[in-house]
Amino acid sequence: MSAPTKGPAIETAGLTRTFHTRRERDVLALRGVDLRVERGECFGLLGPNGAGKSTLIKILTTLLLPTSGSARVAGFDVAKEPLAVRHRINLVSGGDSSGYGILTVRETLHLFARFYGVPWPEAKRRAEELMEITGLGPKADTRMSGLSTGMKQKVNFARGFMSDPEIIFLDEPTLGLDVEASRAIRSFIARWVRERPDRTVLLTTHYMVEADELCWRVAIIDHGKILALDTPRALKRALPEETVFVVHLAAPPPAGWDAGIAGIESAIQQTHPGTGGAELRLTLREDQVIGEVLGAFRHREIPVLDLTKHEPSLESVFVSLVGRGLDEADAPDAEASA
């Protein structure tokens, strides 16, 4: 069975999925999705509820058949070679819990390792490591029924990594988790990808910060169509909104301070009569120009009190493409039933 080890981790071509409903019209959950995720990449899929994210993940994880088009995971066709795909993937869906209330956390992780043929010593080592990283260590011998929702979700998250998959699908992995737990999970994902350059993560999330922090490339999906796909940086740069540097100075700079700095596109100065300081809002052709700006102040012995960079966020990219924020009205679509 094992053959393809080259080529992209995930590749879809013209992928569509229609759900036939008894009461309503048919729902087109995916409309010709073309996607290519390279091996070793942490790829983000952003979209509101009903956008088609979960439908796409279910097709890629062999839980759903596409209506038309093709999808390959690790080089294998998800419809024709599902078993080969399953050997190489795992899935974590946020908000779900895995395992049985009667089992302890440790037993739950061991249980799922056995479904992937992970040898016992390896399963034991991985379970201990994952419990340590996710903060489940002190709860290792607690029954699942005695865990909080957040803890159960952490177990579900750890379960997904027990098989040490080639490609992991993380569907809203931090949904409903508190800030600290979300941060721990994000740092685990970042570390996992860093330490295993041949592994691939496909992450769907509602949280822009999460996508921005973790993903090398991001696809924005709405109503079953991919609207944009690029690095977070490139997506943000494509916006008409510009990056603004705000510099707080101890004293207003003299006129003509910027003479000779070619990369300044605009500079708006505001003085603070009370403190005697000044605020400069600078739009630069390139980020590196800020070095010359700071050099000019140093040369004139004007202390810089504070420097901040205001970039367009992924949120603004999303709003500009979709026409609404992630938390606003969700697409009236099939995802809830997918």
Place this chain on the structure above:
Amino acid sequence: MSREPRTFAEVLRMNLGAVTARASVRIVAAFRERSWLIGETVFPFLSMSTFVLVYRGLHAPPAFEAFAVLGGAMIAYWNNVLWSMASQFFWEKEQGQLQLYLITPVSRMSILLGMALGGMLATTTRALVILAAGLWLFHVPFPLDRVPGALGLFLLTLGALYGLGMILSSVFLLWGREAWNTVTLFQEPVYLASGFYFPVRALGTLVASVAGLIPITLGLDGIRQIFYGDAARGFLPLAWIVPIQAALLVVYLFLAHRALLTMENLGKREGRLTIRGG
């Protein structure tokens, strides 16, 4: 990274690992959650006692009291097949857990077999408690020298019964939310039709024949005949029961495999495998 098995032996080892893993959940549960043990032994024991006392009050032959004791023990298996086999995939889906099984690289039959094996082992404790209590309290005749033969038929019956449970688990999954009602619908009528507390012959040839599709019916009939001979008032000759049970085992396992494939393919086409509450 976990290595993909390449040889038949590796595939077999992986699937056997899945069978024992899924079975272990049931066994752990049976011993860790003792309240279930009480609930599932006390009530069948009370029903069984009622029948034993009625038979005793009517001065029925002692073998009749033994029928009730054996039937009381076997009820535990039927309840287990209904509540923990047939409806299990449905509940797994409701908890969002079915998809975790379906994305694993092991055969779905391994997962079902694990559920069945675990269920059998866990239920055997309950059945033994009921049987021992019945024998000890009511002093019913129990020829120990016939135990090996009865045990052979009992194991064949269990295989066929859990094969039926495996079919039902796929069927119930496709029926969806009506599973609970369906389970209830099947429970009591089968107590009657399978002759748990009386010789099934009393129901007449037609009803007993149809009830024979549930392996516990002919299994009980045969086990009673092994223990008590003609006094068991058997429905079919023992020589017929063994091959019938063996055939049911093969047919039900085959149908379970087909039902699983159908369930999975239909679910994947219609998106029903992961719909919760759907």
